[in-house]
Each structure stands twice: as structure tokens, then as C-alpha cells.
Amino acid sequence: MKSKHPFLNLLRAIAILGIASLAIIQLGCTNFNDIPPVTTLENPSRSRTIGDYPVSGKVLAVQVCASCHGVNGYSNSPMIPNLAAQQKDYLVNQLQDYRDRTRSNEYGVLYMWGMAHYLSDAQIQELADYFSSQPANRVNTEYAKDAALARGKVIFEKGIPEAGVIQCNSCHGADGKGIATFPRIAGQRPYYVIQQLHVWQHPDEKKFMEVGGNTWAPRTITFARPRGALMLNNVKNLSDADAQAVAIYLSTLP
Amino acid sequence: MNFACLLKTFFASLFGLLLFCIGLNAAQALPLFARQTGQNCVSCHAGGQYPELTPYGRYFKLTGYTLGTRQDIPVSVQFVGGAATSTNGNNGTGQVHQSGQLEPNYIFLDFGGKIFDNFGAFSQWDYNFDNQISGKGSIPNQNSVSADVQDWRYADHYVGESADSISDVIWGASLNNYAGVTDVWNSSPMWMYPYIVSNRNYGTAGVPYNTRLSSFSIHNPGYGAYVYLNQNFYAEADLYQSSGAGAFSWMTYPASNSNPNYAPTYLQGLNPYFRFAYQSDEHNGHNWMIGALGSSINQYASCDTVSQSAASGQFKGVSPNCSGPVNAPTLSSGTVQYRDKAIDSQYQYLTDPHTVTAQARFTAETIYDPNGIMYSNPNNTMNSFLAKVSYVYQATYGAAIGYQNVNGTADSKYGTNAVTGQSLNPNSIAWIPSIWYQPLQNMRIGYQYTAFTKFNGGTINYNGSGTNASANNASWLYLWLAM
Numbered sequence: 001m002k003s004k005h006p007f008l009n010l011l012r013a014i015a016i017l018g019i020a021s022l023a024i025i026q027l028g029c030t031n032f033n034d035i036p037p038v039t040t041l042e043n044p045s046r047s048r049t050i051g052d053y054p055v056s057g058k059v060l061a062v063q064v065c066a067s068c069h070g071v072n073g074y075s076n077s078p079m080i081p082n083l084a085a086q087q088k089d090y091l092v093n094q095l096q097d098y099r100d101r102t103r104s105n106e107y108g109v110l111y112m113w114g115m116a117h118y119l120s121d122a123q124i125q126e127l128a129d130y131f132s133s134q135p136a137n138r139v140n141t142e143y144a145k146d147a148a149l150a151r152g153k154v155i156f157e158k159g160i161p162e163a164g165v166i167q168c169n170s171c172h173g174a175d176g177k178g179i180a181t182f183p184r185i186a187g188q189r190p191y192y193v194i195q196q197l198h199v200w201q202h203p204d205e206k207k208f209m210e211v212g213g214n215t216w217a218p219r220t221i222t223f224a225r226p227r228g229a230l231m232l233n234n235v236k237n238l239s240d241a242d243a244q245a246v247a248i249y250l251s252t253l254p
Numbered sequence: 255m256n257f258a259c260l261l262k263t264f265f266a267s268l269f270g271l272l273l274f275c276i277g278l279n280a281a282q283a284l285p286l287f288a289r290q291t292g293q294n295c296v297s298c299h300a301g302g303q304y305p306e307l308t309p310y311g312r313y314f315k316l317t318g319y320t321l322g323t324r325q326d327i328p329v330s331v332q333f334v335g336g337a338a339t340s341t342n343g344n345n346g347t348g349q350v351h352q353s354g355q356l357e358p359n360y361i362f363l364d365f366g367g368k369i370f371d372n373f374g375a376f377s378q379w380d381y382n383f384d385n386q387i388s389g390k391g392s393i394p395n396q397n398s399v400s401a402d403v404q405d406w407r408y409a410d411h412y413v414g415e416s417a418d419s420i421s422d423v424i425w426g427a428s429l430n431n432y433a434g435v436t437d438v439w440n441s442s443p444m445w446m447y448p449y450i451v452s453n454r455n456y457g458t459a460g461v462p463y464n465t466r467l468s469s470f471s472i473h474n475p476g477y478g479a480y481v482y483l484n485q486n487f488y489a490e491a492d493l494y495q496s497s498g499a500g501a502f503s504w505m506t507y508p509a510s511n512s513n514p515n516y517a518p519t520y521l522q523g524l525n526p527y528f529r530f531a532y533q534s535d536e537h538n539g540h541n542w543m544i545g546a547l548g549s550s551i552n553q554y555a556s557c558d559t560v561s562q563s564a565a566s567g568q569f570k571g572v573s574p575n576c577s578g579p580v581n582a583p584t585l586s587s588g589t590v591q592y593r594d595k596a597i598d599s600q601y602q603y604l605t606d607p608h609t610v611t612a613q614a615r616f617t618a619e620t621i622y623d624p625n626g627i628m629y630s631n632p633n634n635t636m637n638s639f640l641a642k643v644s645y646v647y648q649a650t651y652g653a654a655i656g657y658q659n660v661n662g663t664a665d666s667k668y669g670t671n672a673v674t675g676q677s678l679n680p681n682s683i684a685w686i687p688s689i690w691y692q693p694l695q696n697m698r699i700g701y702q703y704t705a706f707t708k709f710n711g712g713t714i715n716y717n718g719s720g721t722n723a724s725a726n727n728a729s730w731l732y733l734w735l736a737m
Binding site for chain 2: 044046048050051052062063066067076110114115117191210
């Protein structure tokens with residue numbers, strides 16, 4: 001700014017700032033999302049949009065969810081659950097709980113709160129339809145010779161009566177495929193199952209952490225899965241070694 | 255009021271407004287892509303070590319930054335500040351004007367994200383504190399604004415039946431301003447460790463010379479297309495052209511034909527860059543990639559070309575070698591031809607609480623300068639090998655070590671020995687360890703050290719003036735914030 005009139009330059013700067021401020025305030029700073037889709041530039045059949053306008057659940061499933069959970073509902077990461085052939089009612093419940101932020105297991109908070117934040121009821125139904133109808137056609141052989149398998153099988157079929165652990169198959173079905181709101185646990189990844197069991201094993205566990213979903217301030221989250229309250233008594237006396245054994249056994253079920 | 259002044263005012267206004275809007279809604283104080291996806295940074299950045307990408311991060315970039323919710327205020331800000339010091343005091347080779355004190359280095363303004371369903375951008379502008387302006391030696395250091403990273407993309411993603419041999423196709427086109435900026439692997443030229451460096455001491459970035467295809471070294475407007483098949487096979491080709499004038503000149507702002515302090519890089523015609531890669535599927539948290547890339551650059555000399563090219567002038571503090579009032583390509587003397595071929599590879603293990611990543615790239619380059627525009631030899635070669643391994647625990651505590659080894663033909667471009675008068679060679683080796691702590695996903699405190707075991711071809715007295723390689727060692731304590 002090599003002007004002979006620094007004061008004039010200052011005035012100009014203030015004027016520009018003022019006009020630009022007004023323009024942005026007029027735009028509202030908050031209301032772009034209320035603008036309906038610009039139809040010629042939007043692509044509803046292959047969109048990755050969340051919340052801007054209602055994209056069908058099938059499109060969201062393959063364009064967004066599949067990037068972690070797989071197009072066929074088989075994820076590639078041990079941290080991420082398989083959704084193939086999962087019970088539809090269970091999926092609906094979980095997506096609603098993520099949207100409402102009542103399911104607060106750690107990775108759910110980090111990754112799913114934001115993803116589910118703008119889902120409509122219709123989208124949740126369609127997503128649940130999509131993943132529940134993917135066939136369970138992969139058998140995990142990675143733990144086929146694991147030493148903990150036998151112990152896991154006993155817990156799954158007979159429970160641990162002395163510790164108050166009820167056998168898994170009493171609710172999750174004889175082969176672990178679940179029924180209605182009871183999830184399919186057969187073929188699930190051990191890392192994921194252990195994480196979830198941990199939530200019920202330690203119902204008071206808290207962590208000061210950041211959360212997904214457009215929330216700025218880190219906060220203390222108590223990890224919880226309220227809809228799984230039945231699990232609380234079942235696993236409160238489950239040892240970590242037994243949790244691992246049963247998780248490994250479940251992963252080998254078709 | 256000239257254009258630069260207007261632009262500065264514009265940025266100042268924008269920054270003020272940004273703060274104003276943040277005041278309106280504290281939820282906006284997260285980086286743009288985190289707001290857009292509603293997810294934690296660690297979703298896309300391996301162990302939270304920005305800018306390293308996870309498989310999901312690669313998907314996000316290759317689909318044109320279009321996943322998520324369009325943002326009300328598509329802007330975010332990054333700040334880098336810290337203290338850079340060196341063995342050699344605060345006035346040695348490669349040190350622009352470090353004070354050794356804590357001082358601001360950069361503010362980055364990031365625009366873009368999702369714009370339409372198939373169109374998005376990563377548009378980063380930097381505000382460089384107390385920058386060393388190249389021009390003619392008489393201009394004092396000053397704050398400056400420049401176009402940093404530009405990547406404007408159109409992208410689409412087809413998903414077919416999984417039984418099909420081609421069941422998944424991502425394709426797109428990019429308008430960008432650096433060769434390699436479009437890449438999604440961190441063994442690529444633009445996105446390799448070290449990630450956060452000081453503008454006060456370029457030793458924090460490592461070796462003083464590198465091949466043409468390396469970070470920030472092909473800075474020209476370019477456009478290209480890419481395809482990613484089954485999320486395994488990747489191919490991309492781009493063409494880069496002269497900057498400084500025309501519709502794309504904003505991408506290399508403030509370099510222009512008429513700005514004597516910032517000379518653009520003049521290229522002959524369209525200069526190709528290509529990239530192929532095979533990315534493995536993820537298995538139990540492990541994934542790996544192997545790739546090849548290359549470029550062919552024909553560059554004209556211009557008044558300021560020597561001081562601007564390949565950052566070497568900046569490292570050595572060489573003054574521009576001619577005093578013409580206007581930047582112009584010297585068409586009559588032909589071009590310098592850089593041919594670069596590289597192979598690279600990356601490995602990642604991503605399962606909380608452990609993140610392990612490793613990258614390596616080897617580049618072989620030939621430089622043909624028949625008319626002696628920039629080099630004293632008509633034929634030169636340069637090879638560069640860069641590698642890094644890092645470990646992050648709970649996306650919070652991290653450590654990394656980088657290794658850089660560059661060697662090539664001796665040439666007066668790299669300086670001459672003060673005693674013998676012989677040309678120096680660019681052979682240099684640097685080790686770059688660092689540790690960092692991220693108490694929040696968008697805040698990093700780090701310490702990084704660069705140890706040179708070879709510099710300009712020697713370890714002891716490499717230049718005849720008694721300078722040892724270790725005199726260039728740099729330490730860098732920094733704070734990085736993003737919001």
C-alpha cells in the first residue's frame with residue numbers, strides 16, 4: 001500500500017470490509033443448506049450428498065456407506081462391522097440411535113454421529129433394506145485353528161452360569177444370525193465385537209474426546225448402548241479373555 | 255490502489271468475516287472437511303497425521319471432495335508457527351532470516367469442499383509472514399499472499415454389480431497448480447514427509463536440492479484426468495503450461511509477467527505428468543500401494559528463472575542473475591529439458607490404537623541443457639531417494655523418521671569450491687526425526703530435527719570455506735492449528 005494517503009486506504013479497507021460483511025450477513029452465514037438442489041448440477045443417482053437434498057438410501061449405501069462398510073456389506077477394516085445380512089430392525093434402531101446420539105460407543109461417536117446426523121426416516125429404512133438384503137456369503141477362516149475357539153463355542157452355546165453369563169444363542173439365534181432387533185453376530189469381526197462387549201462390561205467408562213457431527217467442543221462421553229441394556233447383566237462378569245474367545249468363535253460362523 | 259493491495263484487503267475482510275461467523279456458531283470452528291463429513295479428522299488422515307490419507311481419505315479426495323454436506327461457510331484456516339534454529343547460528347545456509355524465537359510462519363486459508371454433487375475443490379492460499387521476496391535484492395521481507403495448493407475437481411463414481419470384472423469406477427478431471435498435487439498417496443512428490451516446515455529455515459524441509467519432480471517444484475497451471483478401477487488400479491495424466499498470464503494465472507499468484515519480484519516459470523507448450531498405481535485391498539487393517547510416475551518439463555530461461563527454479567536459489571540465497579525490468583521467457587536460447595521417472599510405494603497399518611505408515615520414492619532424472627541456460631554441463635543427472643516411517647498411538651502421540659538422499663552430476667549451478675574453484679555437486683543426505691503430540695484432532699505440537707550427514711557433496715568443509723554438513727542442521731519446534 002504505497003499511497004500518499006494512508007488514511008484514504010484505511011477508509012477504503014473499512015468500506016470494503018463493511019460491504020462484504022453485509023453481503024455475508026445477508027446470505028445468513030447459515031442458510032445455504034435451505035437452497036433446493038440445483039438440479040442440472042446435482043446427480044441424484046450417483047450422489048455422495050448428506051443432508052443437502054434427499055438422496056435415495058440405495059445411492060447413499062453404495063456411494064457413502066460402502067466406502068467403509070463395503071458395497072456388499074463386508075468391511076475391510078477390523079474396526080468396522082460387517083453389515084451383510086444384518087437384521088433390518090436392528091440396523092434401523094442403530095442408525096436412529098446414531099442420529100439421536102444415544103448410541104455412544106467410541107468409534108460410533110467419532111465416525112457415525114456425523115454420518116447419521118442428517119438421515120431421514122425414509123433413508124434409514126432404505127439403508128437397512130439394502131444392507132440386510134446383502135447375502136452373508138463369506139466365511140472367515142482366519143481364526144479357524146485358534147486355541148480359544150473351543151472356549152468361545154462353550155460360551156456361545158452354554159454361557160458361563162457361575163458368572164451369570166447367559167449363552168449367546170438364546171437371543172441371537174442358534175447360529176448367531178440374530179432375529180429382529182437382536183443383531184446378527186455370526187461372521188462379525190473380533191475387534192469390533194470385543195469393542196462392543198467392552199461397552200457393556202464397563203458401563204461407567206468415560207472419555208474426554210472430540211465428537212463427530214459438527215460439534216466443536218470436545219466433551220466427556222460416557223460410552224453406552226442403551227438399546228443393548230439386556231447385555232449389561234450378561235457380560236458384567238465376563239472376563240476379557242472370555243470376551244475375546246467368544247468374539248473369535250463368532251467370527252468363524254457363516 | 256493496485257490489485258495486490260485490493261487482494262490483501264479482500265483477504266483481511268474475509269478473515270474478519272470468518273471470525274465473525276465463527277463467533278455466530280462455535281460449531282463452525284472445525285476444519286472444513288470435518289464439518290462437511292461430520293467425522294473426526296482421523297477418518298481421512300492416518301492416525302490424525304495430516305495430510306496423510308487413509309483409504310477413506312483417498313476415496314474422499316478422488317470423488318472430488320463431494321462426500322457430505324455442503325457448507326454454509328466453505329472456509330477453514332490453518333496456522334503454523336514456531337521456533338526454527340540451527341547449528342550454524344541464525345544466519346547460515348538455507349536460513350532465510352530465522353530469529354530462533356517463536357514466530358508466526360504461515361496462515362493458510364482453505365476454500366472449497368463440496369460445491370456440487372460432482373464438483374468440489376481444495377483451494378489453499380497462504381499468508382506468509384515476513385517472507386523473503388526474491389526480487390532484485392532490495393526489497394525487505396514482508397508478509398505476502400500466494401496461491402498455495404489448488405485442486406479443483408470434477409469426479410463421478412460408478413458402482414456396478416460385484417460379479418462384474420469392473421465393478422467400481424471412479425473417474426474425474428482436475429484443474430490444479432502443482433504436478434503431483436492431485437495424488438492420494440503420501441509417497442508422491444507433493445505430499446511426502448516432512449509435512450510441516452518453517453518458512454524461516456528451509457533446512458526443516460530437508461536436502462537443499464532435489465529432482466524437478468518433487469515438492470513444490472513444478473508450480474504451473476495444469477489440467478488432467480484420472481481413473482480408478484475397482485479401487486485398485488489408478489491412472490492419471492496431466493499437462494502443465496506456463497504460468498504468469500492468461501485465464502489460469504491466478505493459480506500461481508502472485509507470479510506474473512509484470513511482477514518483477516515473482517517471476518513465473520515459463521514452459522514450452524504443454525508438459526506432461528503421468529501417474530500409475532496399484533493399491534491393494536485393505537486386509538485386517540493393512541494396505542499397500544506400488545506406483546510409478548514421471549514428468550517431462552521443457553523450461554525456458556527468464557530473468558528470474560535461476561533464482562526461482564527448484565527452490566535451489568532460495569536455499570543458497572543466490573541473487574537473480576539478470577536485471578531486466580520485466581519477466582520474460584528467453585525464447586531464443588531454447589529450453590532446459592527435465593525428464594523424471596519415479597517409482598514409489600506406501601504401506602499402512604490402521605487399527606486403533608496403532609497407526610504405522612511407511613513411504614518411499616526413488617526418482618531418476620536427466621537434465622539436458624544444450625545452450626547452458628541454467629547448467630554449466632549440457633547433460634546432468636540427478637537421483638533422489640526419499641523415505642519415511644511413522645508410528646502414532648491413539649491418534650495422539652506420534653513419532654516419525656525421514657531419510658533423504660540426493661546425488662547428481664557436479665555443476666556450477668550448485669556452487670563452487672572456494673579454494674579449488676571446482677563445481678560442487680548436489681549430493682546431500684538428511685535424516686529428519688520428529689515427535690508430536692495432538693491433544694486435539696486439529697492441534698499439533700511437534701518437534702522436528704534435520705541432521706545433514708552430507709551437504710553439497712561433502713561432510714567436512716564441503717565448500718572450501720570450512721563449512722561442515724552439520725552446520726546446516728535445523729531444529730523446529732512448531733504449533734499447527736486448524737479450524
